[in-house]
Amino acid sequence: xxxxxxxxxxxxxxxxxxxxxxxxxxxxxxxxxxxxxxxxxxxxxxxxxxxxxxxxxxxxxxxxxxxxxxxxxxxxxxxxxxxxxxxxxxxxxxxxxxxxxxxxxxxxxxxxxxxxxxxxxxxxxxxxxxxxxxxxxxxxxxxxxxxxxxxxxxxxxxxxxxxxxxxxxxxxxxxxxxxxxxxxxxxxxxxxxxxxxxxxxxxxxxxxxxxxxxxxxxxxxxxxxxxxxxxxxxxxxxxxxxxxxxxxxxxxxxxxxxxxxxxxxxxxxxxxxxxxxxxxxxxxxxxxxxxxxxxxxxxxxxxxxxxxxxxxxxxxxxxxxxxxx
Amino acid sequence: xxxxxxxxxxxxxxxxxxxxxxxxxxxxxxxxxxxxxxxxxxxxxxxxxxxxxxxxxxxxxxxxxxxxxxxxxxxxxxxxxxxxxxxxxxxxxxxxxxxxxxxxxxxxxxxxxxxxxxxxxxxxxxxxxxxxxxxxxxxxxxxxxxxxxxxxxxxxxxxxxxxxxxxxxxxxxxxxxxxxxxxxxxxxxxxxxxxxxxxxxxxxxxxxxxxxxxxxxxxxxxxxxxxxxxxxxxxxxxxxxxx
Ligand code: SF4
Ligand code: SF4
Numbered sequence: 068x069x070x071x072x073x074x075x076x077x078x079x080x081x082x083x084x085x086x087x088x089x090x091x092x093x094x095x096x097x098x099x100x101x102x103x104x105x106x107x108x109x110x111x112x113x114x115x116x117x118x119x120x121x122x123x124x125x126x127x128x129x130x131x132x133x134x135x136x137x138x139x140x141x142x143x144x145x146x147x148x149x150x151x152x153x154x155x156x157x158x159x160x161x162x163x164x165x166x167x168x169x170x171x172x173x174x175x176x177x178x179x180x181x182x183x184x185x186x187x188x189x190x191x192x193x194x195x196x197x198x199x200x201x202x203x204x205x206x207x208x209x210x211x212x213x214x215x216x217x218x219x220x221x222x223x224x225x226x227x228x229x230x231x232x233x234x235x236x237x238x239x240x241x242x243x244x245x246x247x248x249x250x251x252x253x254x255x256x257x258x259x260x261x262x263x264x265x266x267x268x269x270x271x272x273x274x275x276x277x278x279x280x281x282x283x284x285x286x287x288x289x290x291x292x293x294x295x296x297x298x299x300x301x302x303x304x305x306x307x308x309x310x311x312x313x314x315x316x317x318x319x320x321x322x323x324x325x326x327x328x329x330x331x332x333x334x335x336x337x338x339x340x341x342x343x344x345x346x347x348x349x350x351x352x353x354x355x356x357x358x359x360x361x362x363x364x365x366x367x368x369x370x371x372x373x374x375x376x377x378x379x380x381x382x383x384x385x386x387x388x389x390x391x392x
Numbered sequence: 393x394x395x396x397x398x399x400x401x402x403x404x405x406x407x408x409x410x411x412x413x414x415x416x417x418x419x420x421x422x423x424x425x426x427x428x429x430x431x432x433x434x435x436x437x438x439x440x441x442x443x444x445x446x447x448x449x450x451x452x453x454x455x456x457x458x459x460x461x462x463x464x465x466x467x468x469x470x471x472x473x474x475x476x477x478x479x480x481x482x483x484x485x486x487x488x489x490x491x492x493x494x495x496x497x498x499x500x501x502x503x504x505x506x507x508x509x510x511x512x513x514x515x516x517x518x519x520x521x522x523x524x525x526x527x528x529x530x531x532x533x534x535x536x537x538x539x540x541x542x543x544x545x546x547x548x549x550x551x552x553x554x555x556x557x558x559x560x561x562x563x564x565x566x567x568x569x570x571x572x573x574x575x576x577x578x579x580x581x582x583x584x585x586x587x588x589x590x591x592x593x594x595x596x597x598x599x600x601x602x603x604x605x606x607x608x609x610x611x612x613x614x615x616x617x618x619x620x621x622x623x624x625x626x627x628x629x630x631x632x633x634x635x
Contacts, residue, residue, distance in 0.1 A: 068506070135500020135520025142497055143478035152503050153478035217476070220509045220583050288582045289509065291448075295461050296577045296591055297402075299450045305458070308412070308444035311437040314514035318505060384580065385511025388446060388463060 068221070069318050070378035076129035078211055079240070079370045081159065082233065084122030085204040086241010086267075087248070088166050091115045092197040093263065094245075094256055099194065104255050108173040111252055112193070116170025118248060119241075123163050151217055155210035162207050165200035172196060208234040215377075222285050223381040228278040235271035236339070236370060242267050243343060243366050247359040261347045261359070268347075268366070272340040275373070279332070282380060289384035304390045315389055321379035331376050338369025395469060395489035395561040396527055397588035398547070399570060400462050403595050404554040407445055407460030411546035411555060415443040415464075415525075418545035423530045424495075428518035440516045442525040443546055459594065462555070464546075465512040465525035466579060466587030467491050473504040473513065482522070489561075489588055490529055495521045509583050527557075560588055 091112055098105040106112065131137040146153045172178060172193050180191045212233035215224040242264035249256045291302040307316075321328065346362040419442060420427040429439035443464040450457045467484075471491050474482045481497035482504050484490070493504075493513075498521040505513040505522060513524045528544035531537060541548065547555045558567035567590075570576060576590035 133501060135502075135515065136498070139479070139497070139499045142481075143499055143501070145480045146475075146478050149475035150478045150503075152476065152501065156478060214503070218472075218507050220472075221506070289580050293580050293582055295448060295459070296579055296593065297448070297450055297459060301450065301452050303449045304446065305449050306447040308409070308446045308463075309441075311439065313438055313441065314505070314517075315511045318502065318515070319511065383506070383511070384509045384583075388511055 068378045068381045068383055069321055070375045071133055073129050073131075073133035075371055075374040075378070077126045077133070078233070079367065079374055080122050080126030080129060081207065081211070082237025082370070083240040083244055083367065084119045084126060085162070085207055086238040087119040087122065087244045088116065088162075088169075088200060088241070089204055089238055090242045090245030090260055090263070091119070092169075092201055094259070095194070095197060097259070103259050106254055106256065108176050108178070108193070111249075111254060113170050113174030114252070115245070115248055116166055116173065118244075119166055120163060120170065122244075123159070123166070127159060127163070151210055151213040155207065155214060158203060158207045158210050162200060162203035165196060165203055169193060169196040169200050205234070208237055215381075220289065220384050221381045222288065223282045224377075226278065226281060228274060228281060231274045232271065232278055235267060235274055236373065239264060239267040239271045239339075240363070240366055240370055243347065243359070243363045246347065247356065247363050250356045250359050257359075261350070265344055265347050268340055268344050272336070272344075275336070275339075287382065287384070289387060291387055294384070294387040304388075307389050307391060310392055315385060319383040319386055319389070323379060328376075328379060331372050331379075335369050335372040335376055338365055339373050340369075342366075342369075393489075393561050394487065394559050395467070395588045396532070396558070397467055397489070397560045397567065397590065398464075398527070398544070399556040399558075399560075399567045399576060399590045399592060401554045401556070401570075401574075401592040402459055402461065403592060403597075404552045405445070405460045405462060405550075406552055406554075407447055407458075408551065409445050410549045410551055411462055412441065412443050412445055414545045414549035416441060418528060418531070419526070422528075424523060424526050426518075427523065428516055430517065438517070440514050440523055442514075442523065457594065462546075463510065463512070464589075465491060465508075466510060466585075466589040467525075467527065469586035469588055470584060471508075472583070472585055473508045476507040477504050488559075490527050491524070492526055492529065493522050493524060495519065495523075498522050509580055509585065510587075532557075560590065 094103065094106065095112065097103040131140065134140060143153055143156045147157055178191045178193050180189055181195055183189050209230060212230040216226065216229040219225045242260055246257060246260040246264050249260050292298055343362045343366040346358055350358045416427060419425055427440040431437045443462060445460055445462045448459045448461055450459055467490055469489065471484055474484050474491065478501065479497045479499055481494045483492060485492060500515060500520040500522065502515055505515065513522050516523045532542050532544065534542060543557050547557045556567050556570065558565045560567055560571065562568060570592065571590050574592045576592050578587045578590060
């Protein structure tokens with residue numbers, strides 16, 4: 068498939084935004100159980116949520132560049148019963164709204180106790196809002212990934228690994244971002260987030276490599292024989308019917324050279340996984356903002372390459388009909 | 393239930409592209425139009441088409457056969473392009489099974505084109521909406537046209553009658569009959585899309601006749617005897633008359 072930059076930015080930006088929110092809420096949950104020191108609602112959770120919202124909004128903005136008629140985008144919420152894209156269109160703003168409420172209540176310090184569970188566990192407003200937003204964050208990962216995973220004849224995508232990868236990669240970049248944010252805000256959670264970022268990045272590494280291995284073993288279900296229905300082992304296209312370009316020759320081919328394609332396959336795991344893990348683990352204990360920021364920038368750049376590769380690698384069966392001029 | 397569709401006879405198609413040009417002509421001026429072209433006379437031209445004719449060579453030289461293969465939307469009975477559409481712009485009509493795009497609803501997200509394994513959908517780069525074969529829905533029901541012309545433009549244009557049009561769900565329709573009797577098949581059956589359009593395979597049109605099939609050796613009742621039998625080198629009436 069042809070990797071569209073709008074979609075590459077959309078999926079990576081909202082992934083980092085979702086991950087950052089999950090990181091904030093994980094921090095809050097840990098502090099509820101007194102495992103980590105509690106943070107200032109106003110500066111940490113308030114501004115942290117704002118940062119997550121900025122990433123989500125940039126992703127949303129990028130998505131509009133993908134549409135031929137952005138002014139009709141509201142229509143795309145209509146078919147949520149059948150379309151994962153439609154579901155994403157609903158869940159993304161809901162998640163943003165919930166994150167906004169979560170951040171706002173933290174920022175204003177408006178946090179009444181709602182109820183207690185078995186007289187020990189105190190549920191206050193931000194905890195509940197965060198819980199709901201967490202659900203939406205995971206739902207959003209599911210929707211985004213299922214847009215690709217549900218197209219069964221794009222065999223490189225049609226696997227549960229796609230969902231796992233989107234979730235883990237988003238979470239990993241979000242926790243790296245949280246590390247940067249924590250070191251900037253000058254709080255004690257830096258090594259807590261760095262630790263989680265290392266764990267999540269390693270998990271994402273395993274699942275992404277698993278999907279690379281799986282994809283290298285794929286045997287295409289559609290063949291020349293099934294495409295034109297002629298039973299013969301030697302079928303050669305002599306003409307695709309036109310010499311000019313068309314939507315079919317642009318949308319489904321990545322058009323990158325084999326060398327570039329193969330090098331990106333090797334470069335993105337280094338950028339997304341190896342380098343960030345090295346930087347994060349070597350700088351735990353310190354709280355060097357610059358180093359963590361570098362780790363995030365490298366990882367995010369790597370994710371752009373990863374997403375490019377994700378699209379480029381998918382081989383659409385329609386390409387069987389467009390093999391020669 | 394009704395399912396309109398095309399049946400394309402690969403044994404007859406000569407690859408003349410008449411269906412391609414008549415499709416473009418009709419639809420660019422019809423309700424689906426215009427089908428925009430860019431740089432038509434310059435370098436790197438491109439344009440929107442609903443129908444293409446491709447050419448394949450089967451076998452190895454010198455034992456090859458050339459197959460011309462027209463390809464357009466197959467109006468699948470289980471169209472994977474329809475449920476993925478977030479706006480409902482893509483839909484399949486209940487009354488006749490035609491898969492259509494509502495150009496006023498389409499947001500041009502291209503998701504449906506990803507979800508068609510046949511590459512039958514094209515984004516119109518000028519109107520920024522998804523387009524595809526409509527089976528000439530704007531002419532097959534047009535009662536101002538003579539009944540014989542209420543067919544898709546490509547079917548009318550085909551000089552060899554390689555394209556048949558009809559209801560594949562009606563077992564007595566000519567298209568169903570030819571699908572049944574001439575080995576009609578569907579493209580990429582592995583995805584369960586159940587295309588409504590069918591293709592008819594190449595058929596052997598050579599016939600070998602042996603001598604004993606012309607004259608019966610056993611002629612028990614002497615019914616076919618001609619008296620006197622002409623000799624092999626003698627002229628018969630057939631030789632004189634067959635001009
Ligand atoms: S051929 Fe493609 S566009 Fe047409 S109905 Fe089937 S899946 Fe949809
Ligand atoms: S391009 Fe148009 S018809 Fe296709 S899925 Fe998007 S909105 Fe639906």
